[in-house]
Amino acid sequence: MELRQLRYFTAVAEEGGFGRAAERLGIVPSAVSQQISRLERELGVVLFDRSTRHVRLSGAGERLMPEARAVLAAAHRVRQVAGDIASGDEGLLRLGTVQGPGDRIHRLLNDLAVTAPRLQVRLRRLAVVDRLAAVRSGELDAAFVRALSTAPGLELLPVWTDPLYVALPADHRLADAAALRLEQLAELPLRLARRESNPPFHDLVTEALRAAGAEPLQGPPFTTLQETLAEIATGAPSWTVFYEVTGVPSFPRIALRRLAAPALTTSLAVLPGPPGAALRHLLQALREPRPADPSRTGRRDPSATGTAQPS
Known part of the structure; x- marks a missing residue:
């Protein structure tokens, strides 16, 4: 069974004839008739009553019509989602992360939620060696790393300095x-x-x-x-x-x-080459950060900062 056969099936039923369905579909009537006959043989039922001047659904055709429309709707949704993933509007970003500093990661995720609200982000905390290995293997799309200047097989994009x-x-x-x-x-x-x-x-x-x-x-x-x-x-x-x-x-x-x-420079480790759609949204959010909340600005007392050495 092919999707085009189901499209022809619904078109004939909605137009009430093979000629009008062919005109709507932009093909010749014989192609429509041929594909409907193949579909009937595959399903083992007669879909249309052809005994009158007008083509009408048979009992089997009436029963199968809602199922055919559901399949076509599902196929259309698959194409829509695939298009959204390809454009980066929807999909999954697998990101290796670090703790802190401050609330930068949280602000970044908020920016992504605004620019790509259907993009899912999956964060993973791993040791730096495992983080880099996961990017190389494709298990992660990207990973934040601190203090690294080189990483064999990867490109390091500096994103902020502390x-x-x-x-x-x-x-x-x-x-x-x-x-x-x-x-x-x-x-x-x-x-x-x-x-x-x-x-x-x-x-x-x-x-x-x-x-x-x-x-x-x-x-x-x-x-x-x-x-x-x-x-x-x-x-x-x-x-x-x-x-x-x-x-x-x-x-x-x-x-x-x-x-x-x-x-201390924090970089984003990525595979060389053009980034995927989801990663492009992340890079855009990093290049164009939203303005900080004025209520949270001001000088910070170093004695009140959280600190760490291990990453």
């Missing part, structure tokens, strides 16, 4: 500085998460220290934010560096200061 912050004892001589440079901190042991926990961030900090002419002085590893800040506040002088994730309260006897450089 400052890094330093935590050090509040009574240290550098605690009064508005912003700090890495070389100023080289004399203090650095509490940094082990490289296997977050290779890109670990390399960003250590390579920036070496570029500034200072070899990293390794201290105890960064564990959790609360534990690390507690040890910095109560133990021998040391420091750590982190990026904003979610809000946390200020910590006693800790100074939080902005780091002058480097900054």
Whole structure:
């Protein structure tokens, strides 16, 4: 059974004859008659009563007509949905994500909901290595990654940049500085998460220290934010560096200061080549962010930011 046979079937029934149906369909009457006969043989029933001057539905034809129309309507809907998917108006975007910083991801999803309200977004949190592998394999359409400058087989599109912050004892001589440079901190042991926990961030900090002419002085590893800040506040002088994730309260006897450089770049990892329709909507939302809510603007106290090292 072919869809065109069902279209011919409904056209003959609605027009009351093969000639008028053929005219409506833009084909010759013999083609309509031939396809109706084939459909009748396949179904094993007579669809039309041809004994009068007017072609009328048989009993079997009347019973099958609603089913034929339902099939044609479903086929039309399939084409509509396929067209919407091809244009990016509808479909599924599989996106590897990171936590924070701030509410950028939430704002991005809101923008997508406005520009492509029928586009579904499926977020997945994976380790950075797994995130990149999922993009390469096609399991994800794209993934956000931090601090990466290269990723074999993928294209990295920088999407935003965030400052890094330093935590050090509040009574240290550098605690009064508005912003700090890495070389100023080289004399203090650095509490940094082990490289296997977050290779890109670990390399960003250590390579920036070496570029500034200072070899990293390794201290105890960064564990959790609360534990690390507690040890910095109560133990021998040391420091750590982190990026904003979610809000946390200020910590006693800790100074939080902005780091002058480097900054933390978040990129979108994608396969090389023209993006698919759903991914085009994401890229457009990233290029043309909506204005921020004025009620949420203003300077932020670094002591009130959430922070992290592991990605």
